[in-house]
Amino acid sequence: MSSVIVENQFHLPASRQRVWDILGIAVMRSLPLEQMEAADEANFSAVLRVPMPFFRLSFNVAGVLELDPPNSLVCLIRGQSKWGLVQPTLRVSFALKEEGDNRTSIRFSAIREKKGRRNLVEWLLSRKERSFTIDVLNNVRKSLERLA
16 A cells, blocks of 8 residues: 655746756755765665754665656655664655757656554654655755756
8 A cells, every 4th residue: 555745747948858867966965864875776775864853864874766868757665664663665766758859858756655553653653754754855856947
């Protein structure tokens, strides 16, 4: 079972190939990742730091990329907080569609893969998860607009 965290669509005045070429840069600039290591071109691990009101929550994350150039980028991200209280699994996708000369539509979605009932900590963090995801998407969009 899964639940949609956020879905959005926006357009850029650039070709689909140009958007594809800069998408990875825009995503990486928008995430607060540290200690990133690439196992190969489709697998990575990193530490993700999520700002909270009085502290930062750290997650060890592992990601698997599914690439279909220049149509889509999908990333399955599995995270685990320091003491294992929160273990989110997210499917984040960007779908690119050419809409005429030098105009591309980008559909974004972030879906939380559920594994049964959430514990209290996960329930409390669910709002932060949504706002954090929206902030990252807005940063990706701004970065793409600057780079396009």
